[in-house]
Structures are given as C-alpha cells and as structure tokens.
Amino acid sequence: MALIVQKYGGSSLETAERIRAVAERIVATKKQGHDVVVVCSAMGDTTDELLDLAAQVNPVPPGREMDMLLTAGERISNALVAMAIESFGAKAQSFTGSQAGVITTEKHGNARIVEVTPGRVREALDKGRICLVAGFQGVNRESKDVTTLGRGGSDTTAVALAAALKADVCEIYSDVDGVYTADPRIVSNAKKLEKLSFEEMLELAAVGSKILVLRSVEYARAFGVPMRVRSSYSNDPGTLVAGSMEDIPVEEATLTGVATDNSEAKITIVGIQDSPGAAAKIFRTVADAEINIDMVLQNVSAIENNLTDITFTCPRSEGPRAVEMLKKIQEAEGWANVLYDDQVGKVSLVGAGMKSHPGVTATFCETLRDHGINIELISTSEIRISVLIRESELPEAARALHAAFELGGDEEAKVYAGTGR
C-alpha cells in the first residue's frame, strides 16, 4: 500500500462531467489499496474570471483581499470533487490550505511555503478517507491571513504535501500524458520518456517546457519526492521524474529532448563604450524594473573605436517596458541605439548524456547550418545547449535536431488539444 498525492489542473476540472471523471479515477486509486491525497486547482477559467472582477472594482487591488478572493476558486473545486467522490461510495474530506497546515511566508500574491503540518490530513487518512486539499493557498504564520503561492502554486502544494506526508509519489495530472522528447504538435514522432532526472526536468522547464512548474520541480528535488506526469484522460503510466543525474551510470546517460520557446524577445544596445560598469548599468536598469533576463551576449569591442554591443533576451511581455527604461538613459550613457526584436525563438537540447558525448555542440550547430538556420545567440549549461534563431524557423529546427540526435520513436505521437496547465 502506497501513499499517493495526485494533483489535477483546472482544465481537468472544467465541468461537472470532468469532475466526476476525475473523482472516478481517484476512487479507483483508493480501491487499489492506496492512501490518496488530492490537490485540485480552480475549475477552468475561474481564476481569470475572479481576476477580471477584481480589476473592475479596483485596478490596484490590495494583496490581502486578492488572496481572499482567489482562494475561493480552489475551495469550490475541492468541495465539488469531494462530493463527486462520495457519490462513488468512497469517503472524502476537503481541506483549505490553512486546514491542511500549509504555512507560508507573509507576502501576499506570491508567498512561499515555509512548513507543512498536515496533522488533520494524516488523521483523516488514518480513518480511511480520501483527502482533498485546496491548492495554491496557505496561511501566513504571523497574521493568520490567507495567502496564495503564485503561478503554478497547486503543483507546489502537491509536492510540499507529498514531502510532509512522506508520500511515495506525487502524480501531476493534466491533459498531457507525459514528458516528450519534443512538443508532439511540432515533431510528429516525438517519444514519451519513461523517466528523467530532476536536473533534466529543471533544464527542460527552464527552456520552455510547460509540463511542470519550475518551482515545484525544485521543491521535489530538494525533498526527494518522485513526480509522475500523467494524463487525466488515459491510464498511461506517464513519465517519472526522479533521482539525480549524478546517479545515472555514464553509459546509460542519454539526451532527453528538444524544447522550443517563443515567449522571449531580443534587445540589443548598440555602441557602448567598452569600460568597466557599462554592462552593469544595463542589467541594473532592467533588474530594477523586475524584468528577468535570460540569454546574454557581449561582442568583442572593435579595436578602432573601443565600442561594443550587448544583446540579451527577456520575456516578450516585458520587452516594451525594458526598452522604454533603457531609452530613458540612452542619451546620458552615450549609446548609439537600443534595438528591439520580438520575432525570435529559442531551441534547446537537454540531456545528462551531453556530459559524456563531446561532439554534441558540433552536431547541434552543423544540423542548423545544414538547414540554413542562422544562430543569433548561444547559451549552454553542463546538460543543455540553447540557441536563439528566427521564430519562424523554430519548427524546422526542432524537427531537424530531434532527427539528428535520433530522439524519435517509431510511432506517431498522440497530440493533445491544450497545453495542460
């Protein structure tokens, strides 16, 4: 008998019918003899609708009230799933984040979990009940106010509960049935991975895979909670995310997959006097606006005039704001120009096998060259290569790299409608 934590996303809970389907799956797991704790997101578009209402009554709503408002969504979905479970003859009990002992930092809107003390959940499990815990929420220690965990918070709730309850596995259900070697909508023979390490999953999440939220994988890695990515529409075992890359024998280390990302924009500052502090000025300006920078390139300065260019990427949604901040200081800093390009895309190759296969970078670049694709920026980690190219060339690049590194399977991949968040 295992203790299993299951997390269901909003699209799996969009209607009463889907809620009943999810409940049936939960009850089936319980009937296999396991203890089951379930974390549900808010139904379908509930959160967006509440955000919209809030914006109508106050364009700058106070954080504490925003959290009180948004957490209602998860209460609703969890109570409904509990009801549906009871209709299938099993016993269920729902808990708010606070009741489940999810203690967070004080900050509203983006609190971090400090501690999970799931005494009431444990007690209910011991009575043979299926426990439903509202995701995305907790209570802060000082003020005893309701807090939310920010984007993807329900995944983090699930992993944190799994860690606190010493669960055997944390299953993340969405409309995607696993982690693939590439996006099956782009690469038709993308293969579902049976297993990958936390490090590989972190790299994939960081370069655009939307399967799992980065923060939840970090949490799972820190506490050694195995995660399993599964679809709420099939019985496929999905993909296991567990173990450290260090534990994979060299001869078994492989390449994990190809990821694409078209959510970034490129900013280039032209004609910078190449002196100490020039780059720092740029990145401080952007950081002060709370904009994250991803890839960075600084050219070697031309000998004749000692001028250089700096190029970096940031989220496309923040691009115009970043440009505005930089244009403000352009004259004072003496830069020739600030250029903006939002037609870029990033293609990445991830895998622990990269460490033991020195030719990977060369093959990567040759493959793109053979397809006439120009590389604008390169960034690498121990187990990842990412390059910036034209957005329009992303699909071709992904297919070419996927084929060059022989990542594909023999079958056509199943393609799902949504993205599963």
Add this chain to the structure above:
Amino acid sequence: MALIVQKYGGSSLETAERIRAVAERIVATKKQGHDVVVVCSAMGDTTDELLDLAAQVNPVPPGREMDMLLTAGERISNALVAMAIESFGAKAQSFTGSQAGVITTEKHGNARIVEVTPGRVREALDKGRICLVAGFQGVNRESKDVTTLGRGGSDTTAVALAAALKADVCEIYSDVDGVYTADPRIVSNAKKLEKLSFEEMLELAAVGSKILVLRSVEYARAFGVPMRVRSSYSNDPGTLVAGSMEDIPVEEATLTGVATDNSEAKITIVGIQDSPGAAAKIFRTVADAEINIDMVLQNVSAIENNLTDITFTCPRSEGPRAVEMLKKIQEAEGWANVLYDDQVGKVSLVGAGMKSHPGVTATFCETLRDHGINIELISTSEIRISVLIRESELPEAARALHAAFELGGDEEAKVYAGTGR
C-alpha cells in the same frame, strides 16, 4: 460616534458596478465618524449556481462539503467589497466567518450561532479599518469545520456580530427601503412605517413578509439589537425595528400592517374516527417528514357517526410529499379521504393595537364578507389575525383590509422590482 453594522444582500452586490456603489455608501458612513462592520451575502445568483453545480456532481451532496462549497460565495463578495472600499481611499479588511469568531453548532447546512468572539474584528476597528465579515458562515467548535447558517443566514450573522460588538444599530440593506403597511405592489397607497416593535416584526415575518428573516429578528430581540431596514439605492432612513411591544403606551399602539402569503397549501383528512390520538397520528406523520405545519382546524364531530375532519396548511413545496405520507397510512387508519388544495392564500393583519381594540376581528371578518370573500380557516395570536382564503382573492382582500383599518398614506408607494432578499 456610533458602531454600525451594515448587511448587504446579494441583489445589492450583483455586479462590479453595484459593488462599487455599496462601497461608496460604506465609506460615506465611515467618513461621518462611525465605526463600520459590514456583512455581505454572496453576489447575485452565485449561491444558486453553486447549488446547481453540486447537484450535477452528487444529487445528495454531503453537508460538510456543501458548506465548504457555498461559503466560497461570501468570501468572493466580501473580498471584492473590501477592494472597492480601498479604491475610495479607506482602509478595509475582510474576515471569513471563522476569522471573525462566529462559532456555531456542529450541524452542517443549518448551523446555529453558539457564540461570537470578534477579537480580530475589534482589533481591526481600533486600527480605524472598515471590517468586512463573510455572512452565512461560521466554524463549529468540535470539528473546526466550516458551517453555514441556512436561509437568510447573513442577516443572522449581522445581528449576532452587532450583539457581540455592542453595536448601536444593525442596518439591513436590500432593494426595499423599509417595512410597509402592505406589499406596495398590491396595495398602491401602502405606507412606510417609521418604527415597529420586535414582536410586530416577528408576526409580520411569520405570516409572509419577506423583508427580514424570522431568525435574525428573534436574535435581535433576544439581545436587544435595534435593526433598521434600508434600501441600498436611496438615503431614506428606512424603518426601525426596536423595542418591546410592552413598552408602547396603549394609546399609541396601532395596527402595523397587512401581509399576504401564497406559499402554503391546504391538506384535509376526511372521516377521522374522533378518538384520542387521531390528530396526534397525523401530525407525527408529517413531523417525521420534517414538514412544518402552520394553521390547523379540527371540525366538531358529527353526532350521528362520531367522525371528524382535520385541515392544516404546510409549505406548498412540501405539500405533495405530505399527502404521499398520509395516503400511505390512510387505509390502516380508516380515513375516508386525504384532500389536497394548493390554490389557497393567507391574509393577515398584525399590530400591537389589536390588544386594546376589541372590535378588530369583527371588522376584519365583515370586510371580507362585504367583498364576497369566503374564510376557510382562521388563526390568531394576541397581535395577529390570519385567515385562509382563495389565492386569487388575496390582492382584493389585502386592499380591502388595508382600507378598512385606514392603514394607507396619502401618497402612492414606491414600488421596487425585486423582493430584496
């Protein structure tokens, strides 16, 4: 400076625009120098929508989960009103029933308030904040689970908070601007009352006035909390409900008003052997089905065969079920028949003045006779006369009685669209 508790119903909070209007009114009260505690119902049809969803996932939803579900509605409206208040420059803080210290009995779906310990609310008031408390909900002492207070529970929350905080008044806002001598949609010159006693309001609520929920008036009377019925659309002072009938000098005691009710049905059991226990059997059967009985009539039995009839009224929605229960035992009990009539209506006259004016019952019956209206059942209390007539004759009866007792004003009454619950 006074401490004022204000309660706003769902129709006053139907849209973002109305929420902003309510917030403006709350801030205006605060700016007059008063401490303000606000209790909000769920927005518009939220509760009905949640009930509908619950019915879809489980036709017999467990009470605990139902309460977890339904209380989300009040969290949403209270958080939104708090946000709107902040947008007008005042400080607001919202509380769940549990956070506000509303402790209830264990029973889900229809819990009763045991105690209110509003320490956190008091503290926030002392910091100059406007406090929003989610109505209709509390937390039970033993299980620490969320409970709901049943129909009209938000009114009860408001009165209970007012009592615990020793508030000067509890204002109940809806789309009706006071208590009238009759329903203005039926009697065009119905007059708004400036003031009435708790007993008179209780009698009116019991015989069909939907202005205030019976339970909240009972609570207010027990704790001596003055209530004021006001409209959220006007600045009219509304109607004050306060004081005991006993304290009204005889010469000032008047007739309060006429109320009509078409929510009941009439059941007659024909041919009952007139022996001890015959009536008890009927009422035990109905009581076991948790159906409330209102008016009762037992005929004098005919001498020749010692047979009698018993007639009673109950909620029309429960009528068919009551008949079904009685039909089941009809043969065993030897009754001739069980008759059902849902075309009945009840018209009532209420007022402390009745005690000192002995001719009221006579005038009441003569008035109906003069209009050719037949009385089917009569029931009375010290300050009330109610009769059962044909439903179709209700408007005429109300107008005739209103005129006969000279309850009307000189002006046409304002007529509102909704009923204000």
